[in-house]
Amino acid sequence: xxxxxxxxxxxxxxxxxxxxxxxxxxxxxxxxxxxxxxxxxxxxxxxxxxxxxxxxxxxxxxxxxxxxxxxxxxxxxxxxxxxxxxxxxxxxxxxxxxxxxxxxxxxxxxxxxxxxxxxxxxxxxxxxxxxxxxxxxxxxxxxxxxxxxxxxxxxxxxxxxxxxxxxxxxxxxxx
Numbered sequence: 001x002x003x004x005x006x007x008x009x010x011x012x013x014x015x016x017x018x019x020x021x022x023x024x025x026x027x028x029x030x031x032x033x034x035x036x037x038x039x040x041x042x043x044x045x046x047x048x049x050x051x052x053x054x055x056x057x058x059x060x061x062x063x064x065x066x067x068x069x070x071x072x073x074x075x076x077x078x079x080x081x082x083x084x085x086x087x088x089x090x091x092x093x094x095x096x097x098x099x100x101x102x103x104x105x106x107x108x109x110x111x112x113x114x115x116x117x118x119x120x121x122x123x124x125x126x127x128x129x130x131x132x133x134x135x136x137x138x139x140x141x142x143x144x145x146x147x148x149x150x151x152x153x154x155x156x157x158x159x160x161x162x163x164x165x166x167x168x169x170x171x172x173x174x175x
Contacts, residue, residue: 040151041173045095045110046072048153048173052108056169058162071100075109083109084156085129089122090114092152105138108166111154119154123147126156150174 041048053066073079075094081087083096094111113122127147133139140158146167148155155170157163 041153045093045112045153049095049097049108049110051173052166052169055172056162057165062162065099069099069101070097072097075111082134083107084111084126085131085134086125089125090117091122091154105132105135105140105158105160106162107134107156107158109156111156113152113154115152117152119149119152123149123154126154130156130158132158 043051049072058066073083073096075083075091075096077087080089080094083094089111090113092112092114094109097108099106111122111126113119127145130145130147132142132145140160140163144160144163145158146155146163148167148170150170150173155167157166157170159166
């Protein structure tokens with residue numbers, strides 16, 4: 001019954017995120033933000049996460065796990081400390097992907113920073129505060145926490161065995 005409720009909650013959230021995604025006004029050529037916008041990843045965080053999972057060179061067991069065992073949750077001010085390691089990190093939107101049941105330590109979070117925000121500062125805050133033992137009974141090695149960005153999207157992954165292929169799939173989105 002709990003699994004059914006988690007799946008329903010995940011589906012409702014996925015549909016509400018898709019329905020609530022707002023298009024930003026396009027800038028005119030010559031605007032100061034043209035260069036930054038061209039670096040930004042297109043699409044919603046949900047779509048970006050889907051692309052990462054679809055293209056990552058992960059093992060077959062993890063592919064099956066992606067399909068059936070991961071839930072997605074919007075990161076809010078209330079749960080920011082759990083997902084990003086620190087309260088008060090300012091962002092436009094953020095989306096986390098973690099197992100419904102914690103057989104091992106795994107977390108992938110995408111953060112879209114506010115326009116004009118200092119992306120490097122936000123990355124540093126996340127890198128310095130992400131908790132590799134947040135799951136209590138299990139954790140990841142500190143070197144298996146990867147924080148990176150493309151444009152206004154910050155990527156955080158914590159996983160002892162899948163961090164590198166997921167990071168490579170994120171970086172491939174830049175092309």
